[in-house]
Amino acid sequence: DVKVTQSSRYLVKRTGEKVFLECVQDMDHENMFWYRQDPGLGLRLIYFSYDVKMKEKGDIPEGYSVSREKKERFSLILESASTNQTSMYLCASSFAGAGHEQYFGPGTRLTVT
Amino acid sequence: EDKVVQSPLSLVVHEGDTVTLNCSYEVTNFRSLLWYKQEKKAPTFLFMLTSSGIEKKSGRLSSILDKKELFSILNITATQTGDSAIYLCAVNYGGATNKLIFGTGTLLAVQP
Numbered sequence: 774d775v776k777v778t779q780s781s782r783y784l785v786k787r788t789g790e791k792v793f794l795e796c797v798q799d800m801d802h803e804n805m806f807w808y809r810q811d812p813g814l815g816l817r818l819i820y821f822s823y824d825v826k827m828k829e830k831g832d833i834p835e836g837y838s839v840s841r842e843k844k845e846r847f848s849l850i851l852e853s854a855s856t857n858q859t860s861m862y863l864c865a866s867s868f869a870g871a872g873h874e875q876y877f878g879p880g881t882r883l884t885v886t
Numbered sequence: 887e888d889k890v891v892q893s894p895l896s897l898v899v900h901e902g903d904t905v906t907l908n909c910s911y912e913v914t915n916f917r918s919l920l921w922y923k924q925e926k927k928a929p930t931f932l933f934m935l936t937s938s939g940i941e942k943k944s945g946r947l948s949s950i951l952d953k954k955e956l957f958s959i960l961n962i963t964a965t966q967t968g969d970s971a972i973y974l975c976a977v978n979y980g981g982a983t984n985k986l987i988f989g990t991g992t993l994l995a996v997q998p
Contacts, residue, residue, distance in 0.1 A: 808988075875931075
């Protein structure tokens with residue numbers, strides 16, 4: 774079974790703090806993704822990575838950065854958390870090549886106060 | 887601008903009812919359409935559709951794609967309370983990168 778795990782289910786941080794969200798997959802997937810999910814807006818792609826040290830911006834990268842030093846691990850970094858980054862963050866992974874579905878982690882609900 | 891639109895936004899039915907969820911899309915570089923089910927945790931994969939008119943089926947769930955009219959439907963027959971979830975529709979436009987654009991989802995509540 775594919776497993777995608779995220780470091781925390783719930784996280785509360787203060788405005789201005791640096792926040793790290795970690796994601797690990799165990800299926801040797803090339804592609805990894807970070808989304809945020811907000812009511813009425815659905816899932817929106819923040820960043821994705823198609824290989825170690827390779828990354829591309831998604832639709833809403835502002836205020837975020839990512840790191841992929843190992844194939845199985847993809848980190849999302851909020852350099853200076855703001856209240857408008859309060860959201861559910863979902864990590865996903867997939868094999869490269871068309872026709873592969875993404876597998877999702879359980880999500881991290883981040884609250885920035 | 888690429889977009890995926892789901893309807894209805896929410897739906898309340900009783901156990902045993904049949905429901906139809908809709909997904910329309912306007913996406914350049916369409917590769918496939920996917921359906922996911924999201925309960926209070928990770929979205930789980932249901933179907934991937936690439937060809938028009940071919941129904942995919944899994945138990946009480948089925949789905950079909952119309953690439954001419956740019957929509958898909960997800961049918962659930964004999965609904966159960968365990969079907970209560972958000973159903974997400976997504977379109978793969980990224981080819982090998984498998985990037986997806988998602989609709990906002992349909993919230994289905996099945997009452998006993």
